[in-house]
Amino acid sequence: MNVTGVVENKSTISEVKHKTKKKLLTKIKKSWQLYVLFILPLMYILVFHYYPMYGASIAFKNFDPVLGIGGSPWVGFEHFKKFFESYDFVRVLKNTLGLSLYSLIAGFPLPILLALSLNYVYSKRFKKAAQLITYAPHFISVVVMVGIIFMILDPRGPINNLLSLFGVKEGINFMGEADYFKSIFVFSGIWQNVGFGCIIYLAALTSVSPELHEAAIVDGASKIRRIWHVDIPGIMQTAVLVLILNMGSFLDTGFEKVLLMQNPLNLSSSQVIDTYVYNVGLVSALPQYSYAAAIGIFKSLVAFILIIGSNKLAKKVGQDGLW
Amino acid sequence: MNTKIGESRGDRIFTICNYIFLSLLVLSVLYPLIYVLSASLSSTKAVASGRVWLFPVEFSLLGYKTIFEYSKIWVGYGNSMFYMIVGTTVNVILTILAAYPLSRKDFYGRGIFMFLFVFTMMFNGGLIPNYLLVQDLGLLNSRWALIIPNALSVFNVIITMSFFKSTIPNELLESAQLDGCNDFKFLFKIVLPLSAPIIAVISLFYAVGHWNSYFGALIYLRDASLFPLQLILRDILVQNSVDPSMMGDATQLANKIGLQQLLKYSLIVVSSLPVLIAYPFVQRFFVKGVMIGSLKG
Incomplete structure (x- = not known):
């Protein structure tokens, strides 16, 4: 080994490094205006998204407002343990998973069905009207949505009137029964979002090559066969993508809606992680910030694992994932 | 068919x-x-x-x-209008400021910034830390509590960015730069006039979001004169208190x-x-x- 050679080598490496550094600086200098534009959004993201992630460290501490986030004493996993061992844990987790899975499964096929059905409507007017009407409920606010649910399901409302025709004498208090809660939540969600959910499939259907349909017609395929063998494979990729995206928000379970629909009578099936955090952390007279934050972290982690996992799964079955 | x-x-x-x-x-x-x-x-x-x-x-x-x-309703209507108009304006400005640099290939550090943005869609600090932040910033019970914490949606940044990428050709930028146009001028004089459709789209997304939301107001506001319409609706429709x-x-x-x-x-x-x-x-x-x-x- 020639010592001088090594030294020479080193100096050239540092020279190259120096040069690239210089190049980089000139690059940044050349587009400095882009960085100026970007400052405000970047600060927003850091303050309102990353600072709360730091703030979530109170889950491992006993948060004291006087001492602040940094000064509060560490307690390790105590709050997590308390949550896992608490009486509420199993019930809340069961409700969250149950409601999410129910929404995911029940809410998935209908938009596809609607899109396929719209795709075979010949009258343009009818198609447009159907789209206009089915998209509309998407824009109703959660509060109004829940208001409408209460009215329709009122013991003297139209659903009970209809039931009385079939011999159900007493008006059923749907909102007061824990057993009905999940179905009401899921099906009102489908009512609100079926139209909007089908837009993406309609777009995917227009990209199915017409030649495939022509070839199928020549071969004497009926419409049902064409749907099964041409259309459905054509929208498969989109469907998987939608499923993954829904998995990402799997545990969110329309928290704002659940909170509005919740009442003491249906609490046993309507208490989900998010509402539990809200009730423990912000509503109660003695807010347990650290405990609530720990539950929040638990949820975020599970959701994160779910989205990564479903993306991997999608790649495994041969579809493109999100990234 | x-x-x-x-x-x-x-x-x-x-x-x-x-x-x-x-x-x-x-x-x-x-x-x-x-x-x-x-x-x-x-x-x-x-x-x-x-x-x-x-x-x-x-x-x-x-x-x-x-x-x-019922005067409360009209106070709420006015407040909701305010939150919608001011909030959407802030939203659209910030979204464009974020999306344009991210759409440029020569924006050094783009990959890292993009990751910083997208990661927030998958992981967040949760309700309590956000609440404590708003409290520490002194925004509790002020109109800004409904505007600043929701100043930007990463999803909208991404759709705006992909719009810029697909509609503003690189040649346009190059020729403008040859003519001595800087990035500020290019964004305001050339990109924005070409982006009316996407600005309409994100404005609508943001505006409907502001008009329909109630939860921020529920946790951050105490003063009834600041309540948006949805919160007043909640009292009447859901809580049954008239x-x-x-x-x-x-x-x-x-x-x-x-x-x-x-x-x-x-x-x-x-x-x-x-x-x-x-x-x-x-x-x-x-x-x-x-x-x-x-x-x-």
């Missing part, structure tokens, strides 16, 4: 079933809306006894008259209960009106937004 002539019998049956399925679906979506509208135009007695099921019974405008006298002094001269209790019921129906109509009237005209923008969003960023 237009093969009406020579349809086989199976296909004809399919078409008929298809129309029936679609009609039933459309009717079941439409029915609750019609029911609410009809009930809002009926008399208190008809509503209270549950006689309305499709058309208005004993037509009356009493519900709407009561709303006009301020009797605001209901004019319905003196008898029975009347009041009936009126309270009627008030809810008219309230739903009045509060959803701005969105539903604008909706048919802006529908295509929303559809466009969903399409752009469905392309991978």
Whole structure:
């Protein structure tokens, strides 16, 4: 080994490094205006998204407002343990998973069905009207949505009137029964979002090559066969993508809606992680910030694992994932 | 697919079933809306006894008259307008400021910044840390609590960015730079005038979001004079608490209960009106937004 050679080598490496550094600086200098534009959004993201992630460290501490986030004493996993061992844990987790899975499964096929059905409507007017009407409920606010649910399901409302025709004498208090809660939540969600959910499939259907349909017609395929063998494979990729995206928000379970629909009578099936955090952390007279934050972290982690996992799964079955 | 002539019998049956399925679906979506509208135009007695099921019974405008006298609702309406207009303006400005640099290939550090943004869609600090942050910033019980913490949605940044990428050709930038145009000028004089469609799309997404949200107001605001309409709706529609002094001269209790019921129906109509009237005209923008969003960023 020639010592001088090594030294020479080193100096050239540092020279190259120096040069690239210089190049980089000139690059940044050349587009400095882009960085100026970007400052405000970047600060927003850091303050309102990353600072709360730091703030979530109170889950491992006993948060004291006087001492602040940094000064509060560490307690390790105590709050997590308390949550896992608490009486509420199993019930809340069961409700969250149950409601999410129910929404995911029940809410998935209908938009596809609607899109396929719209795709075979010949009258343009009818198609447009159907789209206009089915998209509309998407824009109703959660509060109004829940208001409408209460009215329709009122013991003297139209659903009970209809039931009385079939011999159900007493008006059923749907909102007061824990057993009905999940179905009401899921099906009102489908009512609100079926139209909007089908837009993406309609777009995917227009990209199915017409030649495939022509070839199928020549071969004497009926419409049902064409749907099964041409259309459905054509929208498969989109469907998987939608499923993954829904998995990402799997545990969110329309928290704002659940909170509005919740009442003491249906609490046993309507208490989900998010509402539990809200009730423990912000509503109660003695807010347990650290405990609530720990539950929040638990949820975020599970959701994160779910989205990564479903993306991997999608790649495994041969579809493109999100990234 | 237009093969009406020579349809086989199976296909004809399919078409008929298809129309029936679609009609039933459309009717079941439409029915609750019609029911609410009809009930809002009926008399208190008809509503209270549950006689309305499709058309208005004993037509009356009493519900709407009561709303006009219920001053809280109009305070809420005004507040919601404020949150929607100011909030959307802030949103759109910040979204463009974020999306444009991210759409440029020569923006050094783009990959890292992109990751910083997208990661927030998958992981967040949770409700409590966010609440404590707003508290520490002194925003509790102020109008800004509904605007600043929601100043940007990463999803909208991504759709705006992919719009910029696909519609602003690189050659345009190069030739502008040759003419001595800097990045500020290029963004404001050339990119923005070409971006009207995407600005319309994200403005609509943001505006509807502001108009329809209640939760931020529920946790951050205490002062009733700051409440947006949705929070006041929550009290009346969900919590069932109506301020009797605001209901004019319905003196008898029975009347009041009936009126309270009627008030809810008219309230739903009045509060959803701005969105539903604008909706048919802006529908295509929303559809466009969903399409752009469905392309991978």
